[in-house]
């Protein structure tokens with residue numbers, strides 16, 4: 045993706061919160077339940093102190109008898125509130141994974157195919173699975189703990205401040221040190237490793253996927269051991285990074301524990317000195333010390349987030365990179381629908397990024413004509429077909445379909461009018477019948493068979509034990525290149541669009557199968573218009589007009 049960028053953590057946090065606005069009421073519920081639960085837990089020892097002071101005849105707001113009734117109520121409430129908070133968090137987790145994946149898939153649909161060309165597919169899978177999964181931690185276990193910690197800290201600082209303002213200020217400072225100071229310091233230290241861990245994780249996914257795809261090549265050239273060594277090296281590097289992240293997390297936890305003890309000791313000294321100076325009573329000093337000691341729970345949860353948070357922000361960044369990516373072409377829904385009446389390229393200039401591939405190319409494709417395009421490898425023939433499909437927009441000049449600028453035609457209408465058979469046919473892990481039917485989900489079995497006959501693949505399918513129900517192996521690698529190619533052509537026949545664009549449809553075929561497909565195309569010409577890219581003179585013979593692309597120019 046071109047859009048790879050690093051946003052500030054606060055920016056990432058705000059953007060991620062914005063993504064799940066519909067879940068805000070449940071999040072508020074989770075926070076309120078969490079605050080109530082923590083306050084119950086904190087006030088159990090405080091009530092104990094009140095009971096003790098009451099029995100020593102101090103004047104306290106809660107007497108021994110009331111404390112004895114309240115203590116079990118608080119204990120049970122703590123459990124119930126915690127359970128309900130977790131219930132809300134899990135509800136949020138499940139809903140938001142669906143919500144974010146839906147958004148990301150929506151964007152990918154717009155980016156495809158142009159912006160996904162050349163993208164590391166393994167890395168993309170890592171974003172769609174692991175990174176989004178990690179965001180669940182962010183929403184359910186980061187946002188709500190932060191809110192809970194802020195609210196509980198304010199309540200407790202006010203409570204201690206009611207005995208003496210200095211006690212309240214000290215408590216607020218202590219909470220800030222644990223809840224802000226430690227996670228910020230830990231996150232700063234782990235920022236680079238968090239980002240590179242997520243990036244490396246995606247890269248390893250891509251590498252393994254690549255290795256699986258190329259397993260035959262690796263075996264053939266005896267490159268398996270080298271490939272395995274590379275996988276091991278990457279895995280070790282990733283494990284090393286993870287270990288460093290975990291070690292940093294462990295160190296942060298140990299430091300947190302030590303600082304809390306020091307802060308407790310400081311509170312004891314402060315309360316003691318205030319008591320000695322007569323500013324507060326013994327009850328105020330004791331209650332404040334116990335209240336502070338028992339109220340670090342919510343901010344400890346934040347301190348523990350520090351190092352893990354970096355991975356979460358890095359994952360958030362990667363998800364936002366996809367969401368922010370601009371498609372190469374915008375889907376048109378408020379344009380015109382067309383009836384196909386021929387196509388034209390008018391002085392089309394186009395390049396991928398900086399390199400110019402086509403320069404002022406013009407070409408006329410009359411309705412019911414068969415137009416051939418030849419040219420050396422890499423001259424831009426497939427690129428021209430992609431411009432006719434509007435996978436990309438031209439830099440200069442324009443492509444017209446039925447006399448309309450292609451940019452103003454509704455995308456759905458354009459897709460219905462065109463069938464594009466690319467050089468490589470991608471097959472899904474499904475039966476042959478279903479693989480052909482992706483071109484027309486409503487087609488009957490008879491129509492699928494007719495399309496396969498035209499593509500000269502029917503006889504082969506009938507030799508298979510399960511015929512059209514034969515499952516196609518992963519990535520179609522149980523079929524030969526020519527068989528896959530003919531299935532691709534069968535899809536185009538089944539799609540039944542008036543304009544067929546074929547990119548090297550016969551490159552893997554013997555002359556017998558080539559002849560069948562060319563005859564089928566010739567028979568279809570009463571209702572179809574065909575653009576044919578091929579290096580084979582025998583295939584080009586059926587074209588009425590042949591253009592040649594050389595050095596980006598058409599002749």
Ligand SMILES: Nc1ncnc2c1ncn2[C@@H]1O[C@H](COP(=O)(O)OP(=O)(O)OP(=O)(O)O)[C@@H](O)[C@H]1O
Pocket residue numbers: 161162396401419420421422423424425426427428
């Ligand atoms: N998505 C892309 N991003 C950047 N460059 C690309 C992209 N797709 C193709 N190219 C480059 O554009 C040039 C033209 O590619 P194209 O596939 O159109 O050539 P072609 O004439 O169809 O070649 P062949 O006959 O080998 O299929 C090549 O140099 C290719 O590397």
